[in-house]
Amino acid sequence: MTTLQVLPQTPMGIALVLASLLSTVVGLFIGYQAYRGFRRNHSTPMRFLSLGLLLLATSYGLAFTGTMLLRQGTIPLQYQNPIRLGVRLVQLTGLSCILYSLYRRP
Amino acid sequence: MSEDSELTAVLSVLNDEYARGILTATSQEPMSAKKLSEYCDASLPTIYRRIEELQECGLLAERTRPDPDGNHYSVYTARLERFAVDLSDGEWAATVERTDAAEDDPADRLTRMWEEL
Numbered sequence: 001m002t003t004l005q006v007l008p009q010t011p012m013g014i015a016l017v018l019a020s021l022l023s024t025v026v027g028l029f030i031g032y033q034a035y036r037g038f039r040r041n042h043s044t045p046m047r048f049l050s051l052g053l054l055l056l057a058t059s060y061g062l063a064f065t066g067t068m069l070l071r072q073g074t075i076p077l078q079y080q081n082p083i084r085l086g087v088r089l090v091q092l093t094g095l096s097c098i099l100y101s102l103y104r105r106p
Numbered sequence: 107m108s109e110d111s112e113l114t115a116v117l118s119v120l121n122d123e124y125a126r127g128i129l130t131a132t133s134q135e136p137m138s139a140k141k142l143s144e145y146c147d148a149s150l151p152t153i154y155r156r157i158e159e160l161q162e163c164g165l166l167a168e169r170t171r172p173d174p175d176g177n178h179y180s181v182y183t184a185r186l187e188r189f190a191v192d193l194s195d196g197e198w199a200a201t202v203e204r205t206d207a208a209e210d211d212p213a214d215r216l217t218r219m220w221e222e223l
Binding site for chain 1: 135176220
């Protein structure tokens with residue numbers, strides 16, 4: 001299967017891809033502002049918030065890439081569940097970082 | 107001869123190397139008086155004097171940050187964006203463009219917001 005055949009042709013498919021891409025971009029941008037906040041203010045909570053947010057944004061990207069590669073056949077289907085698990089673990093790590101930043105006072 | 111009072115006040119403040127140094131540093135990131143004293147290689151009283159002069163001209167903003175003990179200390183950010191001098195028909199005029207006092211870097215706003223949770 002070529003990449004072109006894998007790209008969604010239906011409006012719903014296109015909307016899904018766009019939403020995933022935008023989520024990743026917006027998430028990365030917020031994470032970037034949090035990282036700037038850490039650098040400008042030397043704030044430890046912000047360090048972990050930015051790490052957590054960047055991990056969450058990355059998980060969107062990973063989920064999206066994984067789905068595309070699986071559909072394309074580049075990755076065999078038996079890896080579908082491991083990939084899902086991987087994405088969830090990245091999300092869990094990100095959320096844990098954010099939780100930690102709430103309790104870690106500057 | 108007609109001179110703008112803001113012109114002379116701002117020119118006088120900017121004429122000082124330490125005041126300029128303070129603005130240079132704080133235009134990049136918020137800094138405490140102590141850090142500014144190290145950055146400018148000036149004594150703390152000198153820095154505090156310049157800070158006061160800069161604040162009088164509305165060129166420096168002050169915010170508080172918590173320190174590890176829970177106490178608060180002040181950090182300063184530059185508000186000066188542009189300073190222009192016009193001379194026309196015997197009249198001097200100064201244009202001072204400042205960052206809005208309420209508006210600040212989104213990264214700093216996020217930091218304050220998050221730390222206060």
